Amino acid sequence: MSRVHDMGGRFGDGPVEVDAADAPVFKEDWHGRALALTLASAALGKWNIDTSRHARERLAPQDYSRFSYYEKWIAGATDLLVETGVLTPEDLDTPEAEAPRHELADRALTPERVARVLSAGGPADRTCDVVKMFKPGDKVRTLAKAGNRFVDGGHTRLPSYAAGAVGEVVRFHGTHVFPDRSAHGLGEAPEPLYAVAFAASDLWVVAEDDGDEVILDLWQSYLEPAP
Incomplete structure (x- = not known):
């Protein structure tokens, strides 16, 4: 089950308001x-x-x-x-x-x-023994159900709107701390991290523009090979 913050692409929230280039950094x-x-x-x-x-x-x-x-x-x-x-x-x-x-x-x-x-800063790149499974150009599918698999209601970086979607790896970021464990004191458990591109029309029934795409940074354990 998702928490209230997992609202990406939710209908009815209106457009994202973009501040003018000369807008102050902080409004208050x-x-x-x-x-x-x-x-x-x-x-x-x-x-x-x-x-x-x-x-x-x-x-x-x-x-x-x-x-x-x-x-x-x-x-x-x-x-x-x-x-x-x-x-x-x-x-x-x-x-x-x-x-x-x-x-x-x-x-x-x-x-x-x-x-x-x-x-x-707080660099999160680490070395690890987890074997990299994917490379740019590979088709991948995200897990069918988004959610933390270690802590009920825990932190995860796989948004529910992208669960079960097929995308294409566009970049390998190296190996990084795994937030699903790190957020709960379960160790850093680093693993490969990829930038994955999804067609907006594959994520939502009605996309703003058929040519739009969404790029998500996703850890390897969120992904599986797509046919």
Whole structure:
């Protein structure tokens, strides 16, 4: 069963609104602070990017539907801070000036460290012994049912709209951390990662344009050879 965030191609949500080239990066000042808080919290080393994504995905459906983009980020980070024991619900209600020095204070992402940390990023490419099965030009079919096969309702990068679809490998990205396991503390389990192109008309009964295609980055265990 999919979660509320898995809405790609859903009918009735309207067109994607594209901002003008000269539009500000953040529409509201607090949007930038929300991003900064999320990144600074992650820098404490208590979770990884896949865990962070899943925290936003598993927000209560009524909250996910009504929250704005950066409200989802704040809610996900807040949940993780409490779940990992960094903060308590009481801490969240305590004014900063009254809060005692935190045991993780020395790991805080200070302004002078920001550029270095962001430029380093969080590379997910790894070496592994899993044999590469596909190459560009190969036809592949995704699993008939999208979903995490290790954790009920867990994180996965195979969207439900592409389940059971046939596409063509257009690029091999190397071997990368497998998010279905990484998001849940089950190890990195790296495996081959491919860019796979699908005709939009093969994904939806009514495509916006018959010539459109969708390219998804998909891990090898999501795929099987297509005749």
